[in-house]
Each structure stands twice: as C-alpha cells, then as structure tokens.
Amino acid sequence: MKTSKTLFDRVVRFMEVFLIIIFALLVFDVLFQVFSRYVLQGSFTWTEELARFSLIWMSILGAAYLNAKREHLSMDFLYQKFSEKTKKKVSIVIEILVFLFALIVMVIGGSNLVYTTLHLGQLSGTLRIPLGYIYAILPFSGLLIMWFSVYHILKISKNQINV
Template sequence: MRKILQWIDINFEPVMMAVLFYAITILIAVQVVLRFVFAAGFSWGEEVARFMFVWLMYFSISYATRNQRHIRVTILIKRFSEKVQKYFMLATDFIFLLFSIQIFIAAMKVCESVFRFKDMAVTINVSLNIVYGAGVVGFALVVIRLIQSIVWKLNKFHDSLEIFENYAGIYSGAGHICFLPKSVRKETVRACEGVE
C-alpha cells in the first residue's frame, strides 16, 4: 500500500497533465481535419478543449509546487547565510500556503454560486462547475503539496541547502515519474545517490 501511495505522490499530476495534453492535441487535430477536409466538425470541440486546458494548468501549478519549480528571484536571498536562506524559504512557503488556502476558499464559493444559479456550458449540457471545479481540485492539491514541502524543509533543516531546497524535486522522487526517459531517470538517481 505504501508503494502505491508513493507512486501516486510522484506520478499523479504528471499522468493527469500528459493525459489532458494528449487529449487536447488529438481533439484539436481532429477538429482541424474535419473542418478543412470535410467542412464539418464538433460544435463542442473548442469548449471541451478549453475546459481540459484549464484543468491542465491547475495540475501544472500543483506539479510545480510539489517539485519546487516555480519561478524564483534569488539575487537578494543568496547574499545571506544558508540558515537565513532556509528561514526565508520556509516563510515563503507559509505565505504561499495562506494564499493558496484563500484561493481554495474563493474557488469553493465560485462553485457554490455556479451550482446555485445552475450555470451551464454553452455547447454541451454540463454545469460550468466542470471547469470551475479545476480551481478547487487544483488548489486543494497545491495546499497538500505545500504542506509536504514545509514538512520536508522542517525535517531537512539541518541538511545542506541543496537537499533542504529540493529544487526540481530530485530528492523527493521527481526522477521516478513513470514515463520519464531512462536517461533522465538515471541522471537524477545518480545525482541523489547517498541522500535520504
């Protein structure tokens, strides 16, 4: 059971992102062929692709959060000692956690409003919560990933800055994503040998 949970922890967002990306690509490609070759098409294709894109973006935010891949400006923080840098990183995670909880609550309110007013998609007969729910799920995952990051940093506070920071998730399993090319996987495992 532990191995299954570990696999889900490492692979959930990447698998969802890959599935959504390929589904969007196939749907748009079919739409283009139908329109330009057969002068036909699905009336719902563009809207469904847009919905999938929104879900893809929210899974991407969670993935970037899990693996410490968000854009960072470190020119000032690098001037401090390692210990101070670690405190700054923890404070940043806590601030991001508070922000994410606020966004999660706001997304829940939007979904509740959509449910109450029965807002529907234009071309398909589904509630708009099918797209607004992406914010709820996405930021719930972000909150979980931030808590994992804070726990990691608290547990690794006395380790080197590289391990504490865990950039790109190399020390927490990002090198073991199920469809990662073998060369990248070997390189990541080699970089992490002797850690943990």
C-alpha cells in the first residue's frame, strides 16, 4: 500500500502545481486585459476567452483536487451524530456515490461531449482551439475522482482515514 500512497501523493502534488500554474495564467491574463484596455486604449479579444477556459479548467480540476484531499463541500450536521461504525459505512456509501457520479456524468457524459465537439469540428470563437480539448478536462477529472474514491474506500475500510 506504500507505493499507492506515494503515487497518490505525487499525483496530488502535481495537481497542486498545475492548478497554481493555471491560476497564475488566469491572473496574468486578466491583468493584461485590464492593462491593454486602460493603458493601451485597446482590448484584445482573446484574453476573455483564455480567462474563461482557464477558469473552467481550474474549477473542474480543483474539484478533483478537493476530492483527493477530502475537503469538498459537505453538510455534516447529521453525520457528526452517527457512531464511528455508522460513520464508516456512510463514508463508504458517499464515496461510492461520488464514484458513480464521476463515472456517469464526468467520464461518460464528458467523453461524449469531447467526442461530439471534436467530431463536429467546433472551434472556440477567438483562439480557434477545438472545443473538445477544452472539454477534455471533464473526463480526465472524472477519472481522477474515481481513482481518489477507490483510494479513499480502501483507506476507510482499513481505518487509515479519519471518518
């Protein structure tokens, strides 16, 4: 299990670095947009589209990252009232539901969206990037979430994660 922990940590660390890079790109892009609008008295149309795509990638990949860290949004008022044994069972059920959501909505649905947009040759308005490449973050993040859910289920089953 040590190698899976090391792999898990490396993937999470890579995601952290990648999310920081995307965020930095987003910040510089928006700053450049403001600079060009107010200092250069002209606006570049591609900056808005790049900011939108960066935000999409950061949000979707950030959701997978939060799932890995088990820091996603949750309401746990009722959960906190459960016994430790019940918490363990509920945590496993929650991870299974997250796995199924990621599989059905993000991987299958996202893959269909990527395939359709690539097949139809849809390009973004300004940057002329195939939209399938932009949407590819959906199935990719879905696969990550599925892997993280399986990892968490195994850890919960072995009492290696606090529930």
